[in-house]
Amino acid sequence: MGRVGLTADRVARAGAELADEVGFEQVTPSAVARRVGVQVASLYSHVRNAEDLRVRIALLALEEMADRGAAALAGRAGRDALVALGATYRDYAREHPGRYAAAQLRLDHETAMASAGPRHSAMMRAILRGYELPEPEQTHAVRLIGSVIHGYIIQELGGSFDHSEPGPQQSWDRILDALDSLLRHWPHEGQR
Amino acid sequence: MGRVGLTADRVARAGAELADEVGFEQVTPSAVARRVGVQVASLYSHVRNAEDLRVRIALLALEEMADRGAAALAGRAGRDALVALGATYRDYAREHPGRYAAAQLRLDHETAMASAGPRHSAMMRAILRGYELPEPEQTHAVRLIGSVIHGYIIQELGGSFDHSEPGPQQSWDRILDALDSLLRHWPHEGQR
DNA sequence: TCGGCTTCCTAAAAGATTTAGGTTGTTGCA
């Protein structure tokens, strides 16, 4: 079959494609080797082990999502920015469910800091500039937005919405409406 | 070593304990067999295969969480109910991270319907009785509550909040405050 | 006490993970 010309990056990319097709948990060195047409042992010149392979796919996905997010956020603020970033994550997850699952992989601190993770945090913070929240509340709001978006996507991807009306798009729109409304009228501390 | 007296249920329980200790993805028939002191092949009298083992752990976790949720919800309404159910899920996830991860396992439709899943849906609906929302909005609200709670827990468990102030308890309290406020002042359609 | 069910075993096949060590393209530079 000749030489395929692999690199660590190409291995990760093949793993990402495989993840989207058969699920992230099915991505093994064996499966990736089969896919790129190479003996299993040859992969180990490019990735240290199975975990390293998974981490590389996760980093790839985080990077891709951050790039898309930054593009979507450019020139938008407030509600528009919120909707745009939300759509970025959700569309990515539906286009690339395996990669999205990979992006949830727990990374050790050092790896996480060197990943695109901080870019995601920064984008969340950027959205909040469109809403006037005092500093101590901003962190709470960032965590809320992340919870809503990722929580919804996980449920949708997991099929939780498959067997009840209305469709997931309507709920998504409505929920982002509500979230925007909440951020504009953020309840002050001690309010009951 | 004599006879251990296994049943499918005891195997699942051992798997659940193992999941909490080393992570759900590390739960294999081999590992469970070692834990209960039995040859691997012996497990296959109780579970069909590795996937069946995982499903049984997931069903166990869903059941346990539903029981706790029902107990927490008894005699509460509105904000109290929301906070109580949220705490149930979060406390369970922190006590039993492996089981909580197992509960996220995607089940096929039939299994899901026979599981405690519908009880969880019913509890979410029950919470909404404390807030007056028109029917078409109720589904959206249920999905929002699920997204917030599960999204937050997944992020917390994944370590997303480990390296920034304030602590996760404060954000959690604040976010449930905000969610309660949102449900009490649910924006009507078309509101911008 | 006997028959039958369940529990648990040994054995074995098939595949995944990983390491060691060797071969062969490819590339850059003398």
Place this chain on the structure above:
DNA sequence: TGCAACAACCTAAATCTTTTAGGAAGCCGA
């Protein structure tokens, strides 16, 4: 152009996991 060095890829082998087949032994009802 030629060749040294590196990277890509290989075979072989050890270890572990998953699963099936078939058998031995404890336990329970009759």
